[in-house]
Amino acid sequence: MCQACFEAATQSGAMHFCQCGTPETLAAMRRVEVDLSRRQMLGGMTSVVGMFAGFGLASKEAQAAGAGRPLLLTNLRFFDGTRLVLHDGIDILIRDGRIAALPARGQGPEDAEWIDCGGRTVVPGLIDTHWHTTLVAVSQIAAMTQDIGFVHLMAGREAGATLLRGFTTVRDVGGPSFGLKAAVDRGVVAGPRIFPAGAIISQTSGHGDFRLQNTLPMMPIDQPDYATKVGVSALADGVPEVLRRTREQLMKGASQIKIAAGGGVASKYDPLESLQFTEAEMSAAVDAARDWGTYVCAHVYTSPGIQRCIKAGVKSIEHGQLADEDTVRMMADNDIWWSIQPFLADEDANKYDDPKAIAAQKEVAEGTMRAFEWADKHKVNWAFGTDILYSGGASQGRQLAKLARFMTPLEALHRATGAAGALLALSGARAPYDGRLGVIEAGACADLLVIDGDTETSLDWLKEENNLRLIMKGGQLFKNSL
Template sequence: MCQACFAPSSANGRLHFCHCGTPETLAAMRRIEADISRRQMLGGMSAVIGMFAGFGLAPRELRAQTAGRPLLLTNLRFFDGETLSIRGGNDILVRDGRIAALPAPGQGPEDAERIDCGGRTVIPGLIDTHWHTTLVAVSQLVAMTQEPGFVHLVAGREAGATLMRGFTTVRDVGGPAFALQAAIDRGVVEGPRIFPAGAIISQTSGHGDFRFANTLPKMPLDPASYPEAQGMAAIADGVPEVLRRTREQLMKGASQIKIAAGGGVASQYDPLESLQFTEAEMRASVDAAADWGTYVCAHVYTSPGIRRCLAAGVKSIEHGQLADEDTVRMMADAGAWWSIQPFLADEDANQYTDPKAVAAQTAVSEGTVQAFEWAQKHRVNWAFGTDILYGGGESQARQLAKLARFMSPLEALHRATGAAGELLALSGARAPYDGRLGVIAEGALADLLVIDGETDTDLSWLADSGNLRLIMKGGRVVKDSL
């Protein structure tokens, strides 16, 4: 309020009121505030882009079709992501970011810009259904203690590397990925499409509780812990708190919700076999997600934990390598999805010295081999994921190649393309992108890879990103070494 609001009138000594509260004045103030906000936003965006430029992450010129002119990929064979065979006798026409048609050679539009694939194989862009975009490239210590700006800048750099490995889409299942998703979608940095879950929702002492024991007990007026404040985890105990934390992630833009329903291999406090969240708590999250047309996925390894998840309506089991065969049958009967990671205690695995962690890792490794067998035997819906945390992102494609130990190369590729796209579709209207992913079909989003390699005989070509001769995301060519 201005000083004149109660100033005495020079004419009669009475108090008089100014026009601060009139509709005209308020409208003018809103216009001024909007202009100030716009200027601050533009200045802030310039600063952010400048920071990214310092990391080599400034927006780069990408090859894209001329406005109104389609792209036509010719002289190729292709794997469509669904049928376990390599097809020939078609070109791939791309228009407005989508696959417009699969015309016979020579039948494409005359005005199309042509890309000769040299007889190579074209496959859909790869999908990792268990990824942590913000936490993959830093150590746990850095993630939990360093400036958020640094963590996110490193995540931006890793996002570009992820795309260059041929992964055009990832499902983020825990971490503050919303800002990175926005930066990628707006062209500030390069990276894959992100289906974000936001913070991992965890009970106290659960797999998503990253606090140290010396910070307990937490009292009602205590501030959020650093991992909670940064959006890495959300601690919830009881149905009302689970509802609140689930709805917070939905408000932020989560395409699916991630809960921790059991312990982890190297968790400091929660044993691997521990059960986390009651069925009522899980169901609260499931119901809140369903109200928004999406679903809940759950970190869990053991049969009792998986069964509780299924009873509560969880749609996607993350890990699950210690499931027994009856539980696998239950997953198939429930129509649940299984996101399986090739945890094989090999050269790419995390290294542990604690005997309990080593024993747990061994059990999970043995269970992984069994999981692939039972998933195939009982026809469970399952998709490929990696769950790489705190370094080691460069092994992402190698992890996919390991599936060829358990199935045909094309079946393995199907689990990282067409099957993974079906899992992503569970997000319904909450999906950030409008269109099918993981397939080469009319109307699908044009995420394509042109590769040097025999996809129907082996997956060794995945070990060298140089074998990806062309990478296209949404109709834009982001790499071309043809």
């Protein structure tokens, strides 16, 4: 119905008889639709996706734009996420959300939809292994006081922005991200794949205890605090409570468990050097996770805390910048993963007024430089993460680009692709997605970026989203400005 028909019908109840519904008009429209090529359709629909994804929303029609014939990316070089070289003379064939094959240039199937990359570089979709999907886009006060519906809506908008920065997968390590994950996976909201941990499991007075001192002591009749009620954190003291809270997160769908094993820079009540959870308590979380085929990661900075985590069976250290060299060697010997963030006390760092927090931030920044050096020296498995909180994720790409100060650009890119994908694989059967992530190989998930930039010499292209010319997740195009 045209606008004139609609207005006449709604205002007077009578139909305005133009030619919009005649058989001749409808037949002509069908002919026009048939004449539109699939290439034009892809271009138009992916523009729509880009518009909606910026708000965290994408229509089902736009999401389905990549369905149908297989796609062939051609005229490109690519970084496979693992080997520190660029491959040339090879195309990338995508079918049913996967990389189906890597045929020689020009040898792909004729029935495929060809996309000419113009000689640009293709890289795997980026992975952030330390992300908080529901805590990144709001202030700390808002996160702890506002209606949780508002927090989730803000998280949905930020999810679309995260995807448009080229991060097609994130490992969420604390917060109520299960609903957002479900919305993204169902195509209701545009965003990255999410590996959720659920609530941060913390001891009383630990890094995940967000209560104020005037609420103490907690009594048996007291209601849970806000952070506990909405799933930001879960307080547990003693082995039985740790088992209970761990199993609750697994029941909700956690792909890994996150515990707080030490203090934080900005924490008001838990000192940075404090040790949190006994080895027996940590082991309880590890046992419960292992029974479900997955693992525990731990927020911790210091050597004593890291060593306790290793003895308890924790598989991934989050932060760890204050580790001494013997502890780093211990991590390597025990095949521990290290999720390192470029905490450099620079323009992207959190701003503090408390002198203790400022001093702790400086100490962690100095430790960050050693962490990169010792991780390489002792061959520790490590992956890139950001841990951006309460400020919006605009610096996410810049944070990855900073790694090029400490290693070659391709080495840095590997830590946010192939290495990060290997860390995610620790979730085993609890991994929410089938197929390898962070690599370009036959059978892997078709999460790909086409970029303007030379990945062998610089990662500066990460600083501007316009340099991401094509963004694909699961074989679907969310941006195509080629």
